[in-house]
Amino acid sequence: MAPATVTIASGATWQEVVADRQRHRDATVAEIRPPVPAVRKEDIPLNTTGIPKKLLTEQEVQITNTDVEDLVKKITSGEWSSATVTNAFLRRAGLAQKLTNSITELLPKRALDKAAELDQYLAANKKPIGPLHGVPISVKEHIPIKGEDINAGFVGWVGQVAEEDALIVQYLESAGAVIFARTTQPQTLMQIETDSNLYGITVNPYNTTLSAGGSSGGEGALIGLRGSILGIGTDIGGSIRVPAASNGLFGYKPTSQRLPTAGWVAAMAGAESILAAIGPISTSLEGLRAFSKSIIDQKPWFKQPSLVALDWRDSAQYYPERKLRVGVIYDDGVVRPHPPVLRALNEFVGKLQKSPGVEVVEWKPWKHDLAWSIIAKIYFADGGADVKAAVNSSSEPWRPLAKFILHENPDVTEHTITTLWKAILERDDYRTAYAKLWNENPVDVILSPAGPGVATKHGTGRYWGYTSQWNLLDYPAIIFPTTDAVTDAPREQPYEYPEGYQPLNERDKYVYGLWKEHGAEGFDDEKLFRAAQILLEEAGLPTAVPA
Structure with missing residues (x-):
């Protein structure tokens, strides 16, 4: 070799x-x-x-x-x-x-x-x-x-x-x-x-x-x-x-x-x-x-003592003979998903609602904008110094998205010990608040888009709040495909934002701009990949979505 x-x-x-x-x-x-x-x-x-x-x-x-x-x-x-x-x-x-x-x-x-x-x-x-x-x-x-x-x-x-x-x-x-x-x-x-x-x-x-x-x-x-x-x-x-x-x-x-x-x-x-x-x-x-x-x-x-010492357990231990209660996030309140994503999610939820074994409820996201702010501040506690040193050690040029997250992101913070402690307390307070919300309206799993759009045009992937949310909370999550929209058949209803849509913030404006620039030509006609996060590894959902 x-x-x-x-x-x-x-x-x-x-x-x-x-x-x-x-x-x-x-x-x-x-x-x-x-x-x-x-x-x-x-x-x-x-x-x-x-x-x-x-x-x-x-x-x-x-x-x-x-x-x-x-x-x-x-x-x-x-x-x-x-x-x-x-x-x-x-x-x-x-x-x-x-x-x-x-x-x-x-x-x-x-x-x-x-x-x-x-x-x-x-x-x-x-x-x-x-x-x-x-x-x-x-x-x-x-x-x-x-x-x-x-x-x-x-x-x-x-x-x-x-x-x-x-x-x-x-x-x-x-x-x-x-x-x-x-x-x-x-x-x-x-x-x-x-x-x-x-x-x-x-x-x-x-x-x-x-x-x-x-x-x-x-x-x-x-x-x-x-x-x-x-x-x-x-x-x-x-x-x-x-x-x-x-x-x-x-x-x-x-x-x-x-x-x-x-x-x-x-x-x-x-x-x-x-x-x-x-x-x-x-x-x-x-x-x-x-x-x-x-x-x-x-x-x-x-061999790695820091790991959770928990044996694999069968899903039947968690789900007796009752309906699986599924909370649904349609929009995280920070960035609205592109129309094909919402259409696929709605179609999938419609199928779930017809299942006698599933109860579907809407899950209202709690301050997901705050979650993004918290995680962005503690990704790089040294202000990105270690990563920057690794890139600069060879004089290689910065790639566009690496430059964006490390050099153009205002949320990246160089912490002192004291400010890091404070940020960790913010993280833990958020986790506690989200757990309280869950206990008040218990669900077995939360179904959510994997992101605001389907596979992105090269160099445009700047928002991952739909996935980082669960890293901040440290919840397990599963992605599974639900819809394939590759088709030559004419669409009964065009994919589009609501008439007169006004972006919620700068991040939403950026993602909305990607749709207006690429939607009809790029995202809309390609394979439509959807995802949903499943809370427990043993949730036992089917390996394929019903046709």
């Missing part, structure tokens, strides 16, 4: 470092056998999702179109070998890289060696090694893989090599998973798009003029094109959920300290004002459950 460490002199320019990383990525793709089909840039359509079927073998398409729960059955029954499955995903991931720019490197030797071990174990023992036996899993780059570069999206950090796998990777492999690909992330990791100097822009497989989301956007694009069906993302403000929503996938942000984070690399390590979470993105709801349960069943708190 191509070496992970950089091969250039220590005094290299940032451009030379970038060139080296991209050469390395391309070399790992070139290792795949049979070779990944060539694709000319000029032949790539806006919607790339139909390309794999044309360029891969029938069996490779069948394998990679299979969700986690069925893939495990196929492998453990002996119908498909783990080696065959792994190679199929390596080829589709290599193709996905050429179509969406979502890979930092493939890991063919590691993956195929592991697959061979699994096949030998199954043959010898007549049983799987674990619940994820043979399932290929992709990994966001800042989660370490032993022997590989770990740069977290900073050019200046290239050359750091992981001494061991991150703890979550160790648990997944113990459960039988095959680690086969690493995926892109944005500069600073603090964007809801994926754009870095190291690898450029990761694009949406359904429309390459749109974003794949961020910061786990490489995972979103790769899984959206089914170059993977299960991957690891991280989330401090929406970084699992926005890519899942942008690519029509399932995504799970657990409560912080639920799944193991030990070993991951990022700026501001040790910051505790808002804790990031680690979790899965998948093509199915069952993929999220299998991923999470396989780790929790191994009791990871014995």
Whole structure:
């Protein structure tokens, strides 16, 4: 396998470092056998999702179109070998890289060696090694893989090599998973798009003029094109959920300290004002459950004591024979969702209201503008100094959205110890007030848009209050797709804001402006991805929305 460490002199320019990383990525793709089909840039359509079927073998398409729960059955029954499955995903991931720019490197030797071990174990023992036996899993780059570069999206950090796998990777492999690909992330990791100097822009497989989301956007694009069906993302403000929503996938942000984070690399390590979470993105709801349960069943708190020591519990323990009570947020009171989002949410709620097992109530957001103000003030307690130093260490230029959040955001605050204490008290007071609201009007889950719009035009993703709300509260959340609006049929009712609409504030004005500029030409005609946050990991909602 191509070496992970950089091969250039220590005094290299940032451009030379970038060139080296991209050469390395391309070399790992070139290792795949049979070779990944060539694709000319000029032949790539806006919607790339139909390309794999044309360029891969029938069996490779069948394998990679299979969700986690069925893939495990196929492998453990002996119908498909783990080696065959792994190679199929390596080829589709290599193709996905050429179509969406979502890979930092493939890991063919590691993956195929592991697959061979699994096949030998199954043959010898007549049983799987674990619940994820043979399932290929992709990994966001800042989660370490032993022997590989770990740069977290900073050019200046290239050359750091992981001494061991991150703890979550160790648990997944113990459960039988095959680690086969690493995926892109944005500069600073603090964007809801994926754009870095190291690898450029990761694009949406359904429309390459749109974003794949961020910061786990490489995972979103790769899984959206089914170059993977299960991957690891991280989330401090929406970084699992926005890519899942942008690519029509399932995504799970657990409560912080639920799944193991030990070993991951990022700026501001040790910051505790808002804790990031680690979790899965998948093509199915069952993929999220299998991923999470396989780790929790191994009791990871014995190796990372800061984790919540709570066994996986069946949903029946929480939901006796009564209706599931669902609160609905249509608008967070800060930024009004674009018309297609509200239309899809209303249609979905209409279906829920017809279900005898569900009671739907409106959930009135409580000071979500205050929530955004609080979390924005404590994201960067040092005023962004650590992140800025990491970017500036190589003289790489600031990417537009990284510059926006760190240099143009008036909410970023450099705290003293005293002002940080005060900000933490504000955070805790808000959590207490929201809990009181919940206790006064108890619901089982809250259904909400994943954001004010569908997948954004590149460089425009500036508001993530619909997802960061739940990071501030530290509530678990699940994204699931509800509607696909790709259609050539004429619309009965055009999507539009109310006549004479006046934006609520500057943030709403910005998002409203995106609709007026791009709505009819970009957002409106593309795949319509919706999301809803589900409070408990064991909520037991169906894996597909009724037609």
